[in-house]
Amino acid sequence: MSAQPDSIRTPEALDVAAVRREFPLLQTTVHGKPLVYLDSAASAQKPQVVIDAERDVYERYYSNIHRGVHQLSVLATDAYERARARVQHFLGAREAREILFVRGATEAINLVAQTYGRRNVGAGDEVLITGLEHHSNIVPWQMLCEEKGATLKVAPIDDAGVVDMAAFEGLLGPRTRIVSVSHVSNALGTINPVERMTERAHAAGAVIVIDGAQAAPHLAIDVERIGCDFYAFSGHKVYGPSGVGALYGRAALLEAMPPWQGGGDMISSVTFEKSTWAELPHKFEAGTPNVAGTIALAVAIEWLEGLGLEAVAAHEDELLAYGTELLSAIPGLRLVGTAPDKAGVLSFVLDGVHPHDIGTILDYEGVAIRTGHHCAQPVMDRYGIPATARASLACFNTREDLDALARGIGKVQEMFK
Amino acid sequence: MNDLRELYQEVILDHSRNPRHFREMPEANRHADGHNPLCGDRVTVYLHLAGDVIEDVSFKGAGCSISTASASMMADALRGKSVDEVRALFDRFHDLVTSDPSHAADQLDASSELGKLAVFSGVCEFPMRVKCASLPWHTMKAALEGAARASTE
Ligand SMILES: Cc1ncc(COP(=O)(O)O)c(C=O)c1O
Numbered sequence: 181m182s183a184q185p186d187s188i189r190t191p192e193a194l195d196v197a198a199v200r201r202e203f204p205l206l207q208t209t210v211h212g213k214p215l216v217y218l219d220s221a222a223s224a225q226k227p228q229v230v231i232d233a234e235r236d237v238y239e240r241y242y243s244n245i246h247r248g249v250h251q252l253s254v255l256a257t258d259a260y261e262r263a264r265a266r267v268q269h270f271l272g273a274r275e276a277r278e279i280l281f282v283r284g285a286t287e288a289i290n291l292v293a294q295t296y297g298r299r300n301v302g303a304g305d306e307v308l309i310t311g312l313e314h315h316s317n318i319v320p321w322q323m324l325c326e327e328k329g330a331t332l333k334v335a336p337i338d339d340a341g342v343v344d345m346a347a348f349e350g351l352l353g354p355r356t357r358i359v360s361v362s363h364v365s366n367a368l369g370t371i372n373p374v375e376r377m378t379e380r381a382h383a384a385g386a387v388i389v390i391d392g393a394q395a396a397p398h399l400a401i402d403v404e405r406i407g408c409d410f411y412a413f414s415g416h417k418v419y420g421p422s423g424v425g426a427l428y429g430r431a432a433l434l435e436a437m438p439p440w441q442g443g444g445d446m447i448s449s450v451t452f453e454k455s456t457w458a459e460l461p462h463k464f465e466a467g468t469p470n471v472a473g474t475i476a477l478a479v480a481i482e483w484l485e486g487l488g489l490e491a492v493a494a495h496e497d498e499l500l501a502y503g504t505e506l507l508s509a510i511p512g513l514r515l516v517g518t519a520p521d522k523a524g525v526l527s528f529v530l531d532g533v534h535p536h537d538i539g540t541i542l543d544y545e546g547v548a549i550r551t552g553h554h555c556a557q558p559v560m561d562r563y564g565i566p567a568t569a570r571a572s573l574a575c576f577n578t579r580e581d582l583d584a585l586a587r588g589i590g591k592v593q594e595m596f597k
Numbered sequence: 598m599n600d601l602r603e604l605y606q607e608v609i610l611d612h613s614r615n616p617r618h619f620r621e622m623p624e625a626n627r628h629a630d631g632h633n634p635l636c637g638d639r640v641t642v643y644l645h646l647a648g649d650v651i652e653d654v655s656f657k658g659a660g661c662s663i664s665t666a667s668a669s670m671m672a673d674a675l676r677g678k679s680v681d682e683v684r685a686l687f688d689r690f691h692d693l694v695t696s697d698p699s700h701a702a703d704q705l706d707a708s709s710e711l712g713k714l715a716v717f718s719g720v721c722e723f724p725m726r727v728k729c730a731s732l733p734w735h736t737m738k739a740a741l742e743g744a745a746r747a748s749t750e
Contacts, residue, residue, distance in 0.1 A: 211600075532614075534661035536636045537605075540726060544601050552636050566637035566659055595605055596614075596662070 192488055194495040199487065200576050202227040213546025216584045221366050221394060221525055221572030222550050223416045226480070230420060233479035237472035244468055246445055256471055263478035264461070267426045270481045271411060272402035277460040278434065280427045281474050285393035286316040288412030288427035289360065291464065292389050293320040295437045296410075297358060300387075303329035306355045308386070310348070310372070311337040311562055312365040315555040317391045321360060330357075337562060341368035341517040348377065352384035359388045363395035363411075367556040367570070368517025369500075369525030371399070378407045387433065393417055397574065398496055398523040400489040403428050419574075420480030421473040427464075434460050441466040484575075492575045496524055499573050503582045510589055516568050527554075527568040530589070533596045535569040541595060542569075545588040547581075603719030604726065605662070608670075613662035618655040618672035625655075627743065631736030633728050638664045642736045649679050656733060663726050667717065668733035674714055680741065686711070687734055694720040694730045 200206050205225045208215050217225055237259070243252035245260045261276070268276045282288045297320075301307065307321045311334055318332075325332045333356075335348035343361075352359070359381040364371050374390055381388040387409040392401060396413040403411045410429050416422035429437075439446055439457055443466035448456045457463045484492065503526050507513055512531035530538060539551035550570045553560045560566060571585055622628070622643035631640045640658035644651055654672040658665075671690075675683055689711055698721050720730045 534636075534665075536638070536661035536726075536729065537663070540604070540723060541601060557637075560637065566639070595601075596610070 192491050194487060194491045194575060196495065196576065196578055199227075200578075202229070203576055204228060204231070206576060210546045210548070211544050213544075216545075216547040216581045218571040218573070218577065218581060218585060219548045219550050220397065220417070220574035220577075221554075221570065223422065224397060224419045224574050225576070226419055226421070227483055229483050230476050230480045234421060234472045234476040237475050242472060245471055246462070256475075259475045260469075260471060263474050266478035266481050270396075270401070270485070271413075271426075271428050272404050273428050274404060275431055278428055278431050280429065280434075280461045280464045281469055282412075282425050282427050283423055283470075284414035284416070284425035285314075285391055285412045286414075288410075288425060289317055289389065289391060290320045291427055291440050292358075292360075292410050292412075292429070293324045295440050295464075296387070296433065297321075297324045298328070299436075299438060301325070301328050301330050301357045304355060305330040305357045306333050306353065307331075308333045308335065308348070308351050308356050308359045308381075310335045310343045310361050312341060312343065312368060312370055312372075312556065312559055313360075313362055314366050314391065314393070315557070316393075317360055317362060317389075318558070321358070331355075334558075337370075337559075340519050341365065341370045341559075342519045342521075343370070343372060345373070345376070349380050352380055352386065354385070356381070356384050356386040359386050360391065361388070362391040362393070363401075364392075364398065364523045364525075365517070365556075365559070366394045366525070367554040367559045367568070368519065368527055369394075369522040369572075370517060370519040371395075371521040371523050373521075374406050374408065382407070394524065397484070398493060400493070409433055415473070415477040415480065418477075418480055418484060420477035421470070424470045424473040424477050426477075431460065434464070439463050439466070443467045487575060493523075495575060496573050496577075499577055499579065499582065500524065500526070502579055503571065503573070503585070506582055506586050507589075510586065510593075512593065513589065516563055516565070524573045526571045526573075528570075529565055529568055530592065533592055535567040537596070538569045538589070538592050541592045542585070542588040545584065545591060547584055547588045549585070600719075600722060604723055606716045606719065608713070608716045609666040610662065612666035612669040616656075616665050616669040618669065619657065620655050621657055622653065622655045625653075627740040629736050629740035631658075631732050631739070633660075633664070633732050635728065636661065638729060638732055640664065640668055640733050640736055642668070642733060642740050644737070644740050646680075646741075649681075651675050651678050651680070651683060654737070660732070661726075661729050663720065663729040664732050667730045670714055670716075671733050671737060674712070675737070683737075683741065686714075687738055690714055690717070690734055691731060693718055694727050696721050698722050 241255035243256045245257040333351045389410040390408045392413040414425040446466040516527045535551035625643035627644040638660035645653040654675045656668040
């Protein structure tokens with residue numbers, strides 16, 4: 181997260197003013213103040229091209245997919261499958277059939293737990309996660325472990341919010357069947373060393389699932405380089421629509437896995453005696469999906485790649501460094517989560533002021549942040565706090581946004597002094 | 598800042614900084630835990646009931662300024678009241694913080710009988726904060742009715 185001085189910026193540096201103009205919502209006001217949106221870790225705003233893409237589907241070629249011989253169905257199916265190829269390249273997967281469309285990261289993780297997990301985890305086995313997981317990477321494993329009589333192990337984090345790798349490795353053992361870790365923590369911003377974790381998990385004979393919900397908007401992802409078995413992300417956090425996301429799974433594993441939901445599209449033949457399953461990826465895509473949303477997700481990814489993933493990351497790193505310095509200078513403010521390797525998140529608490537009050541007062545200044553436990557109660561417990569205030573960064577944020585945040589915090593402190 | 602001051606009235610800020618009746622009560626004969634899962638606020642309300650009368654009220658917990666001040670002022674207001682009076686007050690307070698802000702008349706109606714508690718009238722303008730103000734009251738009601746737990750969900 182090193183700040184880049186202006187002098188060594190490449191010509192491709194992000195034109196943030198131009199990026200901002202693409203977002204209709206960023207032109208609006210809240211309580212009479214220009215909107216300062218610092219809540220993209222919860223969900224990102226959408227550029228016009230994504231909004232237009234979804235409408236375009238409905239206006240020009242919407243139909244169900246994989247089902248008709250008519251022209252519209254051919255067009256819609258074709259666009260849907262091109263979206264799959266786009267996601268494949270975004271994640272660096274070898275084959276398009278390794279990409280399954282789902283509702284989002286939550287559904288992706290549940291899919292792995294309910295199929296691979298139920299088939300491969302038994303009594304006395306273990307699932308390993310870390311102390312900085314989102315509830316959606318805790319609860320599906322708890323449900324699985326409870327059903328199977330397996331044990332959920334948790335690798336602890338240190339005060340900075342970094343996973344204790346010695347403990348992580350110590351918790352891997354001959355009974356570890358699945359390791360599931362976030363690539364980037366939503367509550368603290370910590371980037372996990374997923375390549376090393378993957379190597380360790382594989383050495384112990386376990387598969388590894390990576391929850392990339394917070395990584396996808398910030399980091400260039402390459403599942404082949406990481407070497408992971410599964411990778412999950414949500415469309416709405418990468419400037420795409422809500423309710424659609426993807427799961428990458430290694431083809432050999434997906435082929436051996438039983439289907440999850442049964443229904444249309446996922447079968448090759450059905451009789452009342454027995455049904456046989458369709459080929460990948462359709463085996464895992466029962467029912468009519470979010471056709472327009474999936475196509476718009478691919479447009480969002482294309483748009484993000486068009487900005488340049490490296491330019492976006494450099495811009496956000498620079499903002500993170502700026503924001504870290506700015507907030508650290510505020511008396512009575514404590515940053516929660518200070519890992520050396522971080523992306524996109526400034527979580528903090530203020531002496532004598534509950535995060536909920538910070539959120540309400542900032543909202544009056546037009547500054548949207550998230551307050552609460554961020555679906556990561558165990559992280560809050562680790563720090564002995566009920567909640568934090570969290571400002572999170574996106575490609576469209578600026579130093580002025582962070583200045584507005586700091587000024588707003590000043591008003592909070594004035595109110596509560 | 599004007600609207601914000603309607604929420605964060607001086608009295609509310611004062612009670613949140615220096616909550617009254619903020620202690621455990623070993624001699625309580627009723628108590629309940631309240632939790633707002635959305636923001637993590639937790640409050641335990643203790644009641645000492647003598648016959649039909651609330652002799653003493655106290656609370657512990659960690660919450661935002663609105664829930665802390667609400668608990669503190671609730672405890673002030675409930676001491677010495679009968680169970681029936683407390684129930685009526687609960688309904689009034691509930692109406693006050695959940696009323697439609699465009700119906701100022703309803704609010705006035707409710708606030709006239711609430712005394713000091715009327716400072717919470719600004720809360721109804723902040724839908725995300727209604728549960729903060731009402732959590733201690735729901736918890737108190739749960740304690741009164743012998744339930745162990747209250748939640749805003
Ligand atoms: C790290 C992480 N994992 C998983 C999720 C769940 O994503 P979704 O709600 O889109 O399924 C989130 C979203 O909040 C997240 O931040």
